[in-house]
Amino acid sequence: xxxxxxxxxxxxxxFSISYLMLSMLLSIIVGEQSQEAGVRNLLEIDPLLNASYSxxxxxxxxxxxxxxxxxxxxxxxxxxxxxxxxxxxEGTFTIALIGAMMGRRSIGNV
Amino acid sequence: xxxLRNWAALxxxxxxxxxxxxLTFFSLSAIYAFYLVYVxxxxxxxxxxxxxxxxxxxxxxxxxxxxxxxxxxxxGCYVGRPGRMVNILxxxxxxxxxxxxxxxxxxxxxxxWRSLLQMAVGLVVVQIxxxxxxxxxIALRDFGGDLYFYFIKxxxxxxxxxxxxxLWLLKPRIDRWLGAKS
Numbered sequence: 001x002x003x004x005x006x007x008x009x010x011x012x013x014x015f016s017i018s019y020l021m022l023s024m025l026l027s028i029i030v031g032e033q034s035q036e037a038g039v040r041n042l043l044e045i046d047p048l049l050n051a052s053y054s055x056x057x058x059x060x061x062x063x064x065x066x067x068x069x070x071x072x073x074x075x076x077x078x079x080x081x082x083x084x085x086x087x088x089x090e091g092t093f094t095i096a097l098i099g100a101m102m103g104r105r106s107i108g109n110v
Numbered sequence: 111x112x113x114l115r116n117w118a119a120l121x122x123x124x125x126x127x128x129x130x131x132x133l134t135f136f137s138l139s140a141i142y143a144f145y146l147v148y149v150x151x152x153x154x155x156x157x158x159x160x161x162x163x164x165x166x167x168x169x170x171x172x173x174x175x176x177x178x179x180x181x182x183x184x185x186g187c188y189v190g191r192p193g194r195m196v197n198i199l200x201x202x203x204x205x206x207x208x209x210x211x212x213x214x215x216x217x218x219x220x221x222x223w224r225s226l227l228q229m230a231v232g233l234v235v236v237q238i239x240x241x242x243x244x245x246x247x248i249a250l251r252d253f254g255g256d257l258y259f260y261f262i263k264x265x266x267x268x269x270x271x272x273x274x275x276x277l278w279l280l281k282p283r284i285d286r287w288l289g290a291k292s
Contacts, residue, residue: 021268092207103218
């Protein structure tokens with residue numbers, strides 16, 4: 001797989017929709033576990049689980065950007081962008097990453 | 111350093127996109143944050159949560175939730191039939207996601223009337239999608255059964271993200287309708 005190479009529309013959407021669904025699945029699992037534990041949100045009361053959840057989301061984001069053939073500096077830059085957006089608006093990390101990649105494709109250099 | 115400069119030269123439009131995105135995102139987020147501080151000092155509920163709750167209430171009634179009640183307090187609103195109410199908090203009003211939507215529109219199109227129009231209309235459209243999902247949730251909770259649990263687990267989140275991505279995808283087409291040269 002060559003980094004920086006342009007990928008097809010079909011591949012882009014398969015990766016983007018799969019990433020969105022996987023990310024949502026992770027939130028669903030946390031929601032189910034919270035419900036079983038009888039609390040509103042397990043992440044709010046368990047710092048270790050919160051850190052693992054955030055770490056897993058970041059790893060999934062890196063994998064998404066990697067599959068879209070970004071170079072490692074690009075992956076780090078786009079990840080920083082999404083984390084910055086997420087810092088100010090909860091629940092926007094996944095959509096910020098997808099938005100950045102859609103923007104990049106739309107502008108025409110990926 | 112040279113590699114970075116070369117990359118920046120090659121990716122100039124993308125960097126401008128990111129810059130415009132962040133500038134719009136921070137500006138709108140700051141306006142909203144100041145507004146929230148203002149309404150908190152006034153001892154009021156923010157109008158976005160108020161209107162989203164009211165819209166969800168009307169939607170739930172329209173799809174058949176009889177005797178649907180709606181009451182708002184400082185920390186949010188309660189909508190639905192007594193015993194089956196849904197609590198709508200500030201974080202559920204969808205405005206932060208709508209701001210991300212708007213930031214993308216300005217990021218791609220720049221500060222021109224087409225983008226600003228799409229941003230303004232899009233903010234309302236995203237909120238309509240939000241009203242439909244919360245209103246749907248209230249209705250399903252009222253009707254009972256497993257559908258409510260499936261909806262809240264699998265559809266509720268995907269619905270709002272999906273609506274934003276679809277609106278982003280429509281941007282080039284809307285630009286053409288508005289007379290932009292492709």
